[in-house]
Amino acid sequence: MIPARLEGRHRRSWREELADAITDPRELLEILALDPAWLSPALAAAARFRLRVPRSYVSRMRPADPRDPLLRQVLPLGEELLDAPGYSGDPLGEAGANRAPGLLHKYRGRALLVTTGACAVHCRYCFRREFPYDAQTSGGGRWAEALAALAADASIEELILSGGDPLSLSNARLAALTASLAPIAHLKRLRVHTRTPVVLPSRIDDEFLQWLAQLAWPAVVVVHVNHAREIDADVAAGFARIRATGAQLLNQSVLLAGVNDDEDTLAALSTALFAVGALPYYLHLLDRVRGASHFDVSEARGRELVRKISARLPGYLVPKLVREEAGATGKTVLS
Ligand SMILES: *Cc1c(COP(=O)(O)O)cnc(C)c1O
Numbered sequence: 352m353i354p355a356r357l358e359g360r361h362r363r364s365w366r367e368e369l370a371d372a373i374t375d376p377r378e379l380l381e382i383l384a385l386d387p388a389w390l391s392p393a394l395a396a397a398a399r400f401r402l403r404v405p406r407s408y409v410s411r412m413r414p415a416d417p418r419d420p421l422l423r424q425v426l427p428l429g430e431e432l433l434d435a436p437g438y439s440g441d442p443l444g445e446a447g448a449n450r451a452p453g454l455l456h457k458y459r460g461r462a463l464l465v466t467t468g469a470c471a472v473h474c475r476y477c478f479r480r481e482f483p484y485d486a487q488t489s490g491g492g493r494w495a496e497a498l499a500a501l502a503a504d505a506s507i508e509e510l511i512l513s514g515g516d517p518l519s520l521s522n523a524r525l526a527a528l529t530a531s532l533a534p535i536a537h538l539k540r541l542r543v544h545t546r547t548p549v550v551l552p553s554r555i556d557d558e559f560l561q562w563l564a565q566l567a568w569p570a571v572v573v574v575h576v577n578h579a580r581e582i583d584a585d586v587a588a589g590f591a592r593i594r595a596t597g598a599q600l601l602n603q604s605v606l607l608a609g610v611n612d613d614e615d616t617l618a619a620l621s622t623a624l625f626a627v628g629a630l631p632y633y634l635h636l637l638d639r640v641r642g643a644s645h646f647d648v649s650e651a652r653g654r655e656l657v658r659k660i661s662a663r664l665p666g667y668l669v670p671k672l673v674r675e676e677a678g679a680t681g682k683t684v685l686s
């Protein structure tokens with residue numbers, strides 16, 4: 352049934368919405384009535400890592416507010432061009448952890464498949480902003496080698512579909528991938544790491560939900576919300592439909608200066624997540640990727656914030672504060 356508010360006009364598919372995402376900084380500034388002085392640094396920073404943001408996400412931003420926490424996650428800034436000591440292109444040393452093209456096996460029992468380099472949104476703080484996807488993505492018909500490596504290692508019980516964002520793939524591609532995983536008897540769980548349900552809720556369509564509901568393994572969907580204002584009615588509806596398939600719904604956030612680095616914002620995020628059926632899982636300290644140093648929050652401040660929200664929230668609403676370290680055998684838990 353078509354919801355009443357959509358009757359009489361064409362309901363756009365997620366593919367159309369994705370193709371129509373804003374990629375020109377000039378247009379973003381105009382829509383939000385922001386000072387044109389932001390344009391020249393935005394163009395310079397976007398030349399290194401392109402602007403990309405779906406319009407439905409932009410509609411949740413406050414116009415004329417350059418400090419809006421949603422805008423800050425996507426607007427290219429001049430600060431990105433500063434060289435900060437300790438920040439590099441591959442902060443996690445992932446280039447060396449590949450078992451096969453696109454298959455990262457760093458942690459016991461779990462392997463991560465880089466299914467695609469594409470994302471619905473470009474997050475300015477992303478640790479994979481310089482990831483050499485062309486060389487290290489298992490997409491484009493190159494899954495075979497990764498799947499063979501997976502099948503050959505019985506210690507791997509859980510496969511994490513990651514990217515980029517696996518929900519950039521069509522439902523048919525996802526179905527083809529999981530069909531080829533089905534014969535691997537030692538796989539016990541399938542996990543999907545995705546930000547798309549937050550920035551492009553229309554992606555959670557019927558076919559996707561059928562795919563999720565019919566998987567051969569218990570599924571975990573880890574979404575990525577950084578601020579309570581990212582959750583609107585469409586996002587909430589998508590989360591509810593994901594949960595209705597029986598999948599576990601968890602959230603991971605990144606602790607970001609100027610976005611969510613204060614006690615009230617983090618507490619509001621946890622309670623907003625609970626209200627839409629997602630439990631806070633991880634709060635990541637920023638990975639030191641070149642171009643993102645202006646988002647850094649110190650470890651000491653991160654610990655202090657988690658201590659403060661622990662004092663006012665039930666334990667199940669307090670995410671674990673973690674840092675990823677190159678060469679470690681798991682995330683380093685700091686709280
Ligand atoms: C984060 C991550 C995982 C999953 O770690 P969990 O602690 O199980 O969430 C697995 N592999 C890689 C390479 C990762 O970065």
Ligand code: SF4
Binds near residue numbers: 471515516
């Ligand atoms: S959606 Fe995830 S992988 Fe894609 S740019 Fe954002 S943080 Fe990076």
